Every structure is written in structure tokens, then in C-alpha cells.
Amino acid sequence: MEMTTDLAVVSRARSGDADAFRQLVERHSKPMFRVAYRMTGNEHDADDVVQETFLRAYRQLQHFEERANFGTWLHRIAVNCSLDLLRARSRADRHYGGDPESAELAGAAAARTDAQQDRLLMSADLQKHVAAAMERLSGNERTAFVLRHFEGMPVEEIGKTLGIQVNAAKHTIFRAVRKLRESLEPIVRSTPCNT
Amino acid sequence: MQHLTEEQLVSHYYHDGDAAFAEEHLAVCEECRTQFETLRKVLGLVDQLPIPERGDAYGDEVWTRLRWKLGSNRRRSAYGWMAIAAALIVAFVGGMFWHARSQQPAPSIVAHNAPAPAAQPAAIASASKDRLLLVVVSDHLDSSERMLLELSNADAKHPLDVSSESKRAGELVASNRIYRQTATRRGETRIASLLSDLEPVLVELSHAGSTLSPDELAALQKRIDSKGLLFKVRVVSAQVSGHEAPATVPQKGMDSL
Numbered sequence: 435m436e437m438t439t440d441l442a443v444v445s446r447a448r449s450g451d452a453d454a455f456r457q458l459v460e461r462h463s464k465p466m467f468r469v470a471y472r473m474t475g476n477e478h479d480a481d482d483v484v485q486e487t488f489l490r491a492y493r494q495l496q497h498f499e500e501r502a503n504f505g506t507w508l509h510r511i512a513v514n515c516s517l518d519l520l521r522a523r524s525r526a527d528r529h530y531g532g533d534p535e536s537a538e539l540a541g542a543a544a545a546r547t548d549a550q551q552d553r554l555l556m557s558a559d560l561q562k563h564v565a566a567a568m569e570r571l572s573g574n575e576r577t578a579f580v581l582r583h584f585e586g587m588p589v590e591e592i593g594k595t596l597g598i599q600v601n602a603a604k605h606t607i608f609r610a611v612r613k614l615r616e617s618l619e620p621i622v623r624s625t626p627c628n629t
Numbered sequence: 630m631q632h633l634t635e636e637q638l639v640s641h642y643y644h645d646g647d648a649a650f651a652e653e654h655l656a657v658c659e660e661c662r663t664q665f666e667t668l669r670k671v672l673g674l675v676d677q678l679p680i681p682e683r684g685d686a687y688g689d690e691v692w693t694r695l696r697w698k699l700g701s702n703r704r705r706s707a708y709g710w711m712a713i714a715a716a717l718i719v720a721f722v723g724g725m726f727w728h729a730r731s732q733q734p735a736p737s738i739v740a741h742n743a744p745a746p747a748a749q750p751a752a753i754a755s756a757s758k759d760r761l762l763l764v765v766v767s768d769h770l771d772s773s774e775r776m777l778l779e780l781s782n783a784d785a786k787h788p789l790d791v792s793s794e795s796k797r798a799g800e801l802v803a804s805n806r807i808y809r810q811t812a813t814r815r816g817e818t819r820i821a822s823l824l825s826d827l828e829p830v831l832v833e834l835s836h837a838g839s840t841l842s843p844d845e846l847a848a849l850q851k852r853i854d855s856k857g858l859l860f861k862v863r864v865v866s867a868q869v870s871g872h873e874a875p876a877t878v879p880q881k882g883m884d885s886l
Contacts, residue, residue, distance in 0.1 A: 463692075560674075604645075
């Protein structure tokens, strides 16, 4: 049986059909979790973002334009929710001094010996270092990078999402890539094949 | 020869820049080729960052948690209506008293001719108390259901951190006792019976400390399951919510969120 289109389900949800909204939640939760996780880098935060995304979507359902794609609309809400969370976290980090362990982890990678780095590539530690390198990015840098790198969003759209000019968005992406490179290049250089 | 800048390399990686120019330069410049290769490897490493798996039931889990939040919004709005209704009742009852007093020439006449105005405010006050009970019990059942649901869904193969649940259960035990006694006094046997079943589980959880061992968790889950407690709480909660809702025309579906 053919799956009912999002638009038809949204239309039912807008007229007050709870089951229809439930269908949308079930259909889109996993993709929203993926984008939220990439943005926040934290499983629990990503779960919270998914919740908040659907909550906002529910409240704004009447404003959804039917000619738009529901998944894209929801995706944008998820990105904004993640961004809000990252900004709040950044404010809290500034206030409380942040998490020194994860902040220093990426820098420590550069100081490791080649032998250690070889082992790293074989272990889950590598994932931690990549995650820590991502942690070094500011909220805007992380958002811009994730949207460009993983979501393939055009720079103009990223600018709109972040509320900045296209050039500023471009430079935010450059800064993010530079930081990642600084953190991960020592690991990359030590091994001929890592991709 | 002028090398490609870092920005040009990044742009080329994302197919944003002048592809022909970059390709042409990379073909003849080994240094830039090396730089580009390193960039490609770094970003390839980022690609390898795994995303935790979410099972097929994830959407259902999200919905289960979400419907409470949507429900609590609705409940807050119900509280608003209740506040307005309570204010109207107070105004109405006050008006009745004022009217009765201003119309009565002597107390002796009231005893013979006007028993109804005295009975009417009492009935209204009683109905108001019933409704208040339903509102607070409904909220109490919501909190309890959330807790039971978390316990029921927990993996009994591992110890479970219940430090926050234990504290919350302690608070719920206290209110559970008050609501049970009130429900019994007011003849709400259905609610009283459910709260009686709920109380031992809340007490046990409040005494659990910070962690439940797998055995303790399994025993608690069995207890919840054997009494069909979660189901009963849901049913009574739904019925109570139905009664507490303000008397407006129900909108199909969304009101049941």
C-alpha cells in the first residue's frame, strides 16, 4: 500500500487529527535525530532537540506553507533548535568555564607519538578525538560546517539560517574547517590510509 | 606560481569555487595537491564519526514523550479556564449571599421561606471541590504515569540510576496519600482504589536510594505489570482529564493529545 504523502498527513494534522501528527513524528524522528546529533554531538541533547523540534512544529503547524516540503521545514526547525541549544551551551560554558577535558582533548592529539597515533586509528579513541575536534568549534562554526558538509546546504541558505551575510557564512565554514584541520591533521599525516 | 589559498581549497572541496581554475592548478602544483589531499583526509575522518543508532521504535518513543508535553500545554490552558470558572463561581456565590441578605427583612422569615439559596451555594461549592480534586489528581496521575513508564521501559539487565525518580516518588507519595483520603471521603472509589494500588510502588521507589539493582528493578516491573497499574493509570487519567476539561465543543483529535 502506498504511503500517504506528508502533505496529506499534515493537512489532517492541521485540522486537529492527533493520529496524523503522530504519524509525522514517527516518520521524521530518525532523520531529525541524525541532524540534531551532528549539530550537538551529544546523544541526549539530540533527543531533546528532536522533542523540541516536534513541539515547535506542532505549535507552528498552521504557519506551514503547503507548497513547501514538510521534511525540509522540519529540518530547518531542528537546525534552529540545535543552534539555540549550542548557543545556550556556549553561554553556560563562558559562565562556568566550559569542559576543560574535551576542550584539551583535541589539542592533546597533536602531541601524541606516531605509535600512539597508529593505535588511535584502530580504536574508539579516534572517534573521541574527532568528536573533541568538533567540540572546539563555536556554535555558529559547528552549525555552518554541519550544514555545508553533511547536509549539503548552499552557503546562502546557511547565511540565512545563522542570520549572517553570505561572506560571513563562508568565512565561518573556513574557520571551522581550519580548526578541524589543526586538530586532526597530525593524526591524518601519521597514517597513509585513513579514509 | 601562486598557490591556492586555504579558502580556495575548501571551496573546491565543496564544489563552491572556480572548479576549472582549481583543477588546472592542482594538476601542476604538487604542494597544493598535497594540501588538498590532507584536507580531503581530515574531512574524511569527520565523515567517519558514527551517529548512534535509533531503533525502529524511536518515532514511537518520541511520540510517547511528546504527547505529555502537548498534553501539559492543553492542561495549562484548562487551568486557565478553571481559574476563570472559579472566579465566576466565587462572584456568583458572593452575589447570591448579597442578594439573599438584601432581600431578607428578618431572620425568622428566612427560616420558613428561603431554604434554597443556602442549599444552592453549598451544592456549587461541593461541585467546585470535586472539580478541583479532578484537576489535581489528573496532574498527579500524569506524573505517576511518566515514572511508571520509565521504569517499565528500563532494561532490567542493568542497574538503573533512579536518584531523581526516587526523590520525585517521595513527593508523589505525600500527595498520593492526601488525594487517596480525599477521594475516599468524597466517594470517588475508582480514583481512591487506583491511588491505593499506586502508593506501594511509589513508596518502594522513594526508598530505593540512588540505584535499583537488576533484581529490584525486575521485581518493581513485575509489580507494575501484575497489577496492570500503567494501564489503570492511563484509563483513569484519561477519564479524569475528560471530566476536568472545560465545557467547550471538543475539537476532533488534537484535544486528545
